[in-house]
Amino acid sequence: MAVKGLGQLDREYNGAHLRVGIVHARWNAVVIEALVNGAIKKLRSMGVEEKNIILESVPGSYELPWGSKRLIDRQKKQGEPLDVIISIGTLIKGSTMHFEYIADAVTKALMGLQDKVEIPVIFGLLTCMTEEQAFARAGIDEGHTMHNHGEDWGAAAVEMASKFGP
Numbered sequence: 600m601a602v603k604g605l606g607q608l609d610r611e612y613n614g615a616h617l618r619v620g621i622v623h624a625r626w627n628a629v630v631i632e633a634l635v636n637g638a639i640k641k642l643r644s645m646g647v648e649e650k651n652i653i654l655e656s657v658p659g660s661y662e663l664p665w666g667s668k669r670l671i672d673r674q675k676k677q678g679e680p681l682d683v684i685i686s687i688g689t690l691i692k693g694s695t696m697h698f699e700y701i702a703d704a705v706t707k708a709l710m711g712l713q714d715k716v717e718i719p720v721i722f723g724l725l726t727c728m729t730e731e732q733a734f735a736r737a738g739i740d741e742g743h744t745m746h747n748h749g750e751d752w753g754a755a756a757v758e759m760a761s762k763f764g765p
């Protein structure tokens with residue numbers, strides 16, 4: 600059995616039947632915008648309909664777990680449940696320990712959220728030491744040295760919802 604390369608999809612997926620939530624923080628907005636657009640571009644390319652991509656923002660990355668949970672609850676209450684959610688934020692190290700505490704807490708909270716909400720929560724939190732690192736991972740640095748990680752998260756969302764759906 601050929602094992603595909605890191606990051607490639609293992610097979611074709613059709614997202615036409617999926618409803619995907621995206622909750623994004625608003626800190627480091629230029630990076631966030633590129634990441635969110637990258638995720639949406641990939642979702643659309645994999646067949647997810649525009650009307651089935653539900654976007655919501657929160658002030659910062661610390662609010663991602665709660666905002667993600669409440670969006671899932673809201674969609675369920677409206678009779679339009681999500682099949683998967685992508686939580687997107689960008690943390691950039693400053694001169695204090697703030698970064699470490701938020702990065703660790705949010706990572707653990709998003710991981711644990713999956714058991715509570717019973718749908719995949721795709722980890723879209725960039726934890727960068729510099730702004731340059733963030734720009735590169737959003738595919739917007741000068742030399743375009745890396746691809747837009749938002750696209751990876753879009754692909755992961757369709758795969759996880761398709762493969763492990765109800």
Ligand SMILES: O=Nc1c(NC[C@H](O)[C@H](O)[C@H](O)CO)[nH]c(=O)[nH]c1=O
Pocket residue numbers: 624625626627658659660661662688689690691692697701
């Ligand atoms: O401090 N840096 C950052 C940040 N702080 C705000 C925090 O997430 C939260 O919104 C507030 O503490 C209010 O609860 N939020 C980010 O997404 N990225 C950062 O780099």
